[in-house]
Every structure is written in structure tokens, then in C-alpha cells.
Amino acid sequence: MTDLASMKRGEVRDYVRNLGMPAFRGDQIFTWIHRGADFAEMTNLPRSMQDRLREAAVAQPVSVMRSFQSRVDDTVKFLFSLRDGNCVEGVLMHYHHGYTLCVSTQVGCRMGCAFCASTLEGCVRSLSAGEMLGQILCANRFLGEKGRVHNVVLMGSGEPLDNYDAVIRFLNLLREEGGIGIGLRNVSLSTCGLVEKMRALADENLPVTLSLSLHAPNDRIRRMLMPVARVYPMEAVLDAARYYIERTGRRVILEYALVDGVNASPACARELAGRLRGMQCHVNLIPLNSVPERQLRGVTESQVRAFLKELELARISATRRREMGDDIAGACGQLRRHTLNSTEKREAADTDDETLFSPEGGGGGEDGRLPL
Numbered sequence: 001m002t003d004l005a006s007m008k009r010g011e012v013r014d015y016v017r018n019l020g021m022p023a024f025r026g027d028q029i030f031t032w033i034h035r036g037a038d039f040a041e042m043t044n045l046p047r048s049m050q051d052r053l054r055e056a057a058v059a060q061p062v063s064v065m066r067s068f069q070s071r072v073d074d075t076v077k078f079l080f081s082l083r084d085g086n087c088v089e090g091v092l093m094h095y096h097h098g099y100t101l102c103v104s105t106q107v108g109c110r111m112g113c114a115f116c117a118s119t120l121e122g123c124v125r126s127l128s129a130g131e132m133l134g135q136i137l138c139a140n141r142f143l144g145e146k147g148r149v150h151n152v153v154l155m156g157s158g159e160p161l162d163n164y165d166a167v168i169r170f171l172n173l174l175r176e177e178g179g180i181g182i183g184l185r186n187v188s189l190s191t192c193g194l195v196e197k198m199r200a201l202a203d204e205n206l207p208v209t210l211s212l213s214l215h216a217p218n219d220r221i222r223r224m225l226m227p228v229a230r231v232y233p234m235e236a237v238l239d240a241a242r243y244y245i246e247r248t249g250r251r252v253i254l255e256y257a258l259v260d261g262v263n264a265s266p267a268c269a270r271e272l273a274g275r276l277r278g279m280q281c282h283v284n285l286i287p288l289n290s291v292p293e294r295q296l297r298g299v300t301e302s303q304v305r306a307f308l309k310e311l312e313l314a315r316i317s318a319t320r321r322r323e324m325g326d327d328i329a330g331a332c333g334q335l336r337r338h339t340l341n342s343t344e345k346r347e348a349a350d351t352d353d354e355t356l357f358s359p360e361g362g363g364g365g366e367d368g369r370l371p372l
């Protein structure tokens with residue numbers, strides 16, 4: 001089946017032309033898809049055309065399997081189902097400036113970060129551009145008259161830069177004429193720090209905000225939390241971030257989840273500040289969402305304040321991320337795991353053995369993980 005939602009406008013035109021339809025039908029179909037419509041809802045297409053398309057192609061590759069509305073704020077957590085039976089999560093947050101959707105880029109993840117639930121069973125597969133777009137289309141349909149998604153953060157399950165081509169295609173889809181119309185200035189892409197891909201992204205010259213999951217002030221601690229740090233030393237990752245700043249003129253966001261007894265001491269804050277001096281960046285402190293499968297603890301409010309204070313003293317711009325939808329939540333990947341566990345849909349044998357990021361020539365491995 002042809003994945004129409006992954007296609008640019010011109011590609012949809014070419015596709016319908018090959019089916020013997022006039023090219024302007026392609027523009028109509030493209031716009032319908034970006035409004036979240038299925039073929040049956042494309043009311044300005046002849047019925048015969050709808051039927052023909054339905055046999056050969058898919059308009060909406062994502063649907064909402066379940067949604068959970070927070071009781072403490074307006075946050076909604078979605079479990080999205082994909083056509084092959086896989087599912088991914090998304091979180092819709094309501095800020096004063098509009099709705100933000102956290103979008104997944106892969107089913108699972110192979111980066112193996114010690115605190116993250118998405119990676120516990122490795123990466124099942126990467127999503128197509130249309131499947132990323134489809135998550136936004138589902139959220140827009142869910143919102144209906146209440147509004148639409150204005151901001152997108154690629155911070156759901158998966159490592160966006162490990163699915164580079166599809167992510168770039170998705171970003172370009174967002175700003176196609178007649179499409180969903182989300183400006184790339186309203187998009188943040190979060191990465192665990194794949195250096196070559198960060199540099200390639202900088203060279204694409206797209207005005208997206210880059211978030212870098214740093215989570216440590218030095219390589220020793222970073223390697224305990226993130227196997228990927230065995231492949232890319234922190235200095236190389238920070239250099240790639242500096243390159244991004246230089247090429248795009250945009251400051252980079254550094255994400256830092258505070259883990260008790262690992263990276264949260266005032267000394268860690270001072271060391272971090274030293275490394276970031278002079279860099280056009282902003283540190284986003286994330287309270288650790290505890291994942292039952294990972295025996296890592298978050299920190300107290302006073303530890304967060306002490307850490308922030310050290311950064312402020314060193315004149316490093318920093319804030320603490322607001323926690324939203326705590327009651328429905330779950331950190332990355334928790335909801336999907338709960339569903340998988342409770343329905344026992346997948347068996348252990350189904351999963352890849354790609355949990356750990358294994359670089360060419362070795363270097364990853366068990367020693368890249370916290371001894372849990």
C-alpha cells in the first residue's frame with residue numbers, strides 16, 4: 001500500500017497522475033490528508049476515485065488506540081496504533097501559547113539510556129514521515145473545535161537522528177503549501193547526541209530548535225547513564241552543538257535529568273557550568289520520572305534548587321521543566337509498556353536484540369550501563 005501521508009505535495013500529484021487522474025486532484029488529496037481526513041471524507045473527489053485510492057493507498061497511517069486525560073491539568077496522553085499492529089505514544093500539552101504535541105519517531109529505541117522506558121525492549125522499527133505527521137493529525141482531530149497543535153517536540157519514543165531521512169522528510173512536510181502549516185520555528189528535535197547527524201542537521205539549515213540530552217557534566221557520568229557516550233565523547237557532542245549554533249544562529253537546549261547520587265550534586269553543577277561557559281545554550285533541568293524497571297531515583301525540590309543556584313551563579317541560563325500530566329504519565333515509553341504488558345501482545349522473541357547502541361567496531365556493551 002502506498003503511504004500517501006509521507007509524500008510531499010508534488011509527489012502526491014505525480015502519484016495521482018500515474019493513476020490517470022488530473023494533477024489538481026493530488027493537491028486536493030494532499031490537503032485532505034493534512035486535515036486528517038480518510039478517503040471516504042474527501043467529499044470533493046468522485047466516489048470512484050475514492051474507491052480506487054482506497055485499494056492502493058493509505059491516507060491516515062495512524063489512529064488513536066487509547067487516550068488518557070489528566071485530572072491535574074489539560075494534558076492528554078495518547079497511545080497511537082500503526083497499521084502493522086505496533087503502537088507508539090504521544091503527549092499533548094496545553095500551554096498558554098497553544099498546544100504542543102510530543103511525537104515519537106521510532107517504535108522503541110536502541111540507544112539504551114539507563115533511565116528511559118522506551119529503550120527497554122530495543123527498537124522494533126523506525127516510523128515513516130507520514131506516521132510522524134499522522135500523530136499530529138490524530139491530535140488535531142481529537143482537539144476538534146478546541147484548537148490545533150502549534151508546537152511539535154520530537155521527544156517521544158525513539159532517537160530522531162537514528163531515523164534521519166524520515167525525520168527530515170517529516171520536517172519538510174510540516175511547511176508544505178496546502179499542508180498542516182506548522183512553522184519549523186515551532187519544532188524542537190531532541191537527540192542523545194549522534195555527532196555526525198547533528199552536524200548534518202545543522203547543514204540542512206532548517207530553523208528547528210535542537211535539544212541535546214546531556215544529563216552529565218563529564219564523560220564518566222555520561223557513560224553510566226547513556227551507552228551512546230561511549231561512542232561520542234562529550235567534547236565532540238558539545239562541539240557539534242556549537243556547530244549547530246553557529247550554522248543556525250539558534251541557541252541549543254541542553255536537557256539534564258537529575259538522578260540522585262549520580263549527576264545531581266552541586267559539584268556536578270559547577271563542573272557542568274565550567275564546560276558550558278561561553279556557549280549560547282539553555283539548560284533544562286528535568287525531574288527524573290522514575291521508571292519501575294530502572295532503579296534510579298529522582299531528586300528532592302531542594303536538590304533541584306541547589307543545582308539551579310550553582311548554574312545561576314556561573315551565569316548559565318537554566319530552568320526547571322514543568323511537570324505535566326503526572327497522573328497519566330509516565331516517562332517516555334511507560335504507557336506503551338503498560339499496554340504491552342497487560343495485553344501480552346508481543347512476545348520476547350519478537351524484539352530485536354538492538355537494545356544497546358552498538359557502534360561499528362565495538363565500544364558499546366554492558367559496561368556502558370549502570371550496574372543495576
Ligand code: SAH
Nearest residue numbers: 116155158159190191192213255288289331
Ligand atoms: N532520543 C531522544 C529523544 C527522546 S527522549 C533523546 O535522547 O533526546 C526525550 C527526553 O526525555 C530526553 O532528554 C530523555 O533523555 C528524557 N527522558 C527519558 N526518560 C526519562 C525519564 N525517566 N525521566 C526524565 N527524562 C527522561
